[in-house]
Amino acid sequence: MSDSLFHWHPACRLLEPQTPDDVLDALCAALRDGAGFTIGETGLARLPEEQGILQSRSSGTTGGAKAIRRTHGSWIASFRVNAEVLGVTPADVYGVLGAPVHSLALYAIAEAAWLGADLLCLHAQRPARQAEALRDAGATLLYATPTQLRLLCEAGQALPDLRHILCGGGRMPEGLRARIAQLCPNAALREFYGAAETSFIAWGDAGTPEGAVGRAYPGVEIRIDAPAGEVGEIWVRSPYLFEGYAEGSSADTRWRDGFVTVGEMGRLDGEGCLAVAGRRSRMVTIADRNVFPEDIEALLLAEPGVRHCAVMPRADPRRGVHLVAVIAGPCDGDTAERLLALCRGAFGPLAAPRRVIGLADFPLTASGKPDLRQIAARLEAGE
Incomplete structure (x- = not known):
């Protein structure tokens, strides 16, 4: 086998079911x-x-x-x-x-x-x-x-x-x-x-x-x-x-x-x-504490019914920045309060998201990850 070129091993079979692609x-x-x-x-x-x-x-x-x-x-x-x-x-x-x-x-x-x-x-x-x-x-x-x-x-x-x-x-x-x-x-x-x-x-x-x-x-x-x-x-x-x-x-x-x-x-x-x-580029500082949104996302994604989640920074006139959680699908008041309480218990009231927002058409990249640029643009537009 060559160390420098891909090849298709003769034993490899592409199995059904395959959708035309x-x-x-x-x-x-x-x-x-x-x-x-x-x-x-x-x-x-x-x-x-x-x-x-x-x-x-x-x-x-x-x-x-x-x-x-x-x-x-x-x-x-x-x-x-x-x-x-x-x-x-x-x-x-x-x-x-x-x-x-x-x-x-x-x-x-x-x-x-x-x-x-x-x-x-x-x-x-x-x-x-x-x-x-x-x-x-x-x-x-x-x-x-x-x-x-x-x-x-x-x-x-x-x-x-x-x-x-x-x-x-x-x-x-x-x-x-x-x-x-x-x-x-x-x-x-x-x-x-x-x-x-x-x-x-x-x-x-x-x-x-x-x-x-x-x-x-x-x-x-x-x-x-x-x-x-x-x-x-x-x-x-x-x-x-x-x-x-x-x-x-x-x-x-x-x-x-x-x-x-x-x-x-x-x-x-x-x-x-x-x-x-x-990511260093996603880290935010709230009340002199470094907060990684990925930590909060992992907590929320463990909850039943939360399929996709992105925790996003928003400008805050008092503290410089606060966080909001955006999840896929509808989010009623009871669900939002339950998720917020979960975050406050895990990260404290300052680092926890201030709001939970549900998006029916949650933006994803081709790899299935949250499209943070699109989500940020939609937050700016007031959705």
Whole structure:
């Protein structure tokens, strides 16, 4: 197997059910040819003069659109790691819940194709149908975000054949691990942390302490730009890093001495476990206290009925800023007061959101994350 080019292992089968999808078809063809390509919401285009290059386009959750450029080899290196650590063989069946334009799903599809596992792409299916398809195909390995896993759990379908679940793209709400364990009793759940620019940074297992995502992924070096045990910016050096932005830029992303940061904050404990606090650009200071909206979002997302949530800053003439929580769907007075009381109990009256707002058409990015720019614009417009 080449270390520098994607390929389609002869043992890999694209399983039913598949919904007709031009982007997925083009991606599979590019993987078969080892072609360089760029992929995003508008589709896939080959890069005929740049074999071995992948450019994934991001609409951006908080900033402008970017094209993240990396080599095929930067992902192939982690394919080999996962095959060894997880024991992946052509007998495995990968379940992928996200669309191929989302970097997590794109990675999972490329990994399955390269390692020869069968592949079940379910992004066009409802959660209940996804659960049925995973059961019927005997899926053994699943890549998903916390939101996708929550929706899958709501379907209530037992998935005893799953032996590995890799969860990334956000924090895991309280209680989700227990729900997954009930429906997938034979699966080892590995929460991991990374970014489209860095790929894997850290991952955990059953022994990871509460509140931490895990230890450094094999081959990764993590540094925190703060005294030991304190919260600081996360810097990473590894074989899996991107080359740079082919289009656009990010003020959060910076290079220094071979390390890169994407503006995330966190801390390392004495055992090397990484806890992620949130994005530096989203952190707000209220009454001389640094508050990460991601902490509040994780608390609210653990509540039944809260499918999507974004905690947003609003100007405050007395304190400079206060927070509001925006959730998907309707929100009556009783629900709002219950959620606010929950936040006040966990974070205190100053850091807790001042209001809860329900949006019937909650804006999401292509990757299924809250579109913070759109939500901010709608708050400004007074919705």
